[in-house]
Amino acid sequence: MQCDYFSDGRCASCTLMGVPYQRQLAEKQRAAATALAAAFNESSWLEPFSSPPSGYRNKAKWVIGGRPTEPTIGILDGSGRVTDLRHCGICEPRLRESFGPLADFVGGTGLPPYNVPRRTGELKNLIITVSPAGELMVRFVVRARADVAPIAERLPALRQALPQLRVASVNIHPEHKAVLEGSDEVILTEQQTLPMTLNGITLQLRPQGFFQTNSAVAAGLYRQAGAWADELQPTSVLDMYCGVGGFALHCAPRSATSIRGVEISDEAVAGARQSAGDRPGPERFTFAGGDAAAVDTAADLVIVNPPRRGIGTELAHALNASPAAHVLYSSCNVDSLAKDLAAMPALRVRSARLFDMFPQTRHSEVLVLLERAGG
Numbered sequence: 001m002q003c004d005y006f007s008d009g010r011c012a013s014c015t016l017m018g019v020p021y022q023r024q025l026a027e028k029q030r031a032a033a034t035a036l037a038a039a040f041n042e043s044s045w046l047e048p049f050s051s052p053p054s055g056y057r058n059k060a061k062w063v064i065g066g067r068p069t070e071p072t073i074g075i076l077d078g079s080g081r082v083t084d085l086r087h088c089g090i091c092e093p094r095l096r097e098s099f100g101p102l103a104d105f106v107g108g109t110g111l112p113p114y115n116v117p118r119r120t121g122e123l124k125n126l127i128i129t130v131s132p133a134g135e136l137m138v139r140f141v142v143r144a145r146a147d148v149a150p151i152a153e154r155l156p157a158l159r160q161a162l163p164q165l166r167v168a169s170v171n172i173h174p175e176h177k178a179v180l181e182g183s184d185e186v187i188l189t190e191q192q193t194l195p196m197t198l199n200g201i202t203l204q205l206r207p208q209g210f211f212q213t214n215s216a217v218a219a220g221l222y223r224q225a226g227a228w229a230d231e232l233q234p235t236s237v238l239d240m241y242c243g244v245g246g247f248a249l250h251c252a253p254r255s256a257t258s259i260r261g262v263e264i265s266d267e268a269v270a271g272a273r274q275s276a277g278d279r280p281g282p283e284r285f286t287f288a289g290g291d292a293a294a295v296d297t298a299a300d301l302v303i304v305n306p307p308r309r310g311i312g313t314e315l316a317h318a319l320n321a322s323p324a325a326h327v328l329y330s331s332c333n334v335d336s337l338a339k340d341l342a343a344m345p346a347l348r349v350r351s352a353r354l355f356d357m358f359p360q361t362r363h364s365e366v367l368v369l370l371e372r373a374g375g
């Protein structure tokens, strides 16, 4: 893949830009195998799951900058100015097509973009997600509640410019902080969720819920987990860090009479509950808000998919001592995965697979099937 933003030095986010895709994949596989060599050997690895090398991202998180009538949307440079990236080639084409109309819309609100070095202005970020069906969720991050009205008033114009718009919201984030968004969200549309259908299963994404960045690879990841669950035939499943329920809803063989999900974000829990309503035997599913570290881990099959920091020693020790016959660990950071596996000596790796969730970067997702030693 070739990228002018990268070649001109305007964006350095895709650190592997220019490296042939098959070499990227082989290097990532080698790096993951090296980082996890102490936990298991080469023979446990399945073929890596590849991605389209470009046009794969379903979500963009842009900073808004520039002048009120001529906004830029992109990333901050070293001096606090925004480099416009509206033609970014790793974004899905239907996501990319929304960037121009959205920049025009932002310009029409009359709200000044937030100036990071000076800490002045109102419009901070634009967070856009495209579903596999091509529908959009658009979130405007602003500094103050007074900024909601100028956006809400122009919703008909936004719908006209983007007929595929399904959910629009405004996130109020008064603090000057590195995190992109605040906790207060005002939904402007009647529809509050973006249906993300993968493998025929619809996951209901709400504005503040997490979703895997690459829909095609997420579908492959969930299919692999579901295939292992079908093989294992658990009677109970526990999905920790469940988000909107992607793993739980794919790992629900008929043998399972109880499928529990736990997640810290209430918005994601609400989405997961809604998604479960459409699955066979919806009464088998329960999703609860809470900290994964504080949950009873008793289940035949436990799934963990934590943020980059991993599950940590406390939960690793609990899983190591739990009655779970199998654990599925999906990780976006092989270093924290290696540390967590070392803290669970009673569980040994049966199979592992790399999923190339983030082409053109060194990042990837690794799914590991663990079984209780001697089980």
Ligand SMILES: C[S@@+](CC[C@H](N)C(=O)[O-])C[C@H]1O[C@@H](n2cnc3c(N)ncnc32)[C@H](O)[C@@H]1O
Pocket (backbone or CB within 6 Å): 209, 210, 211, 212, 240, 241, 242, 243, 244, 245, 246, 247, 262, 263, 264, 265, 268, 290, 291, 292, 293, 305, 306, 307
């Ligand atoms: C990598 S995402 C995985 C989400 C989901 N499994 C999926 O496939 O979309 C990690 C999730 O963990 C949640 N989370 C973070 N800390 C948590 C905690 N201490 N307990 C439970 N969930 C947590 C986040 O809100 C996020 O939804």
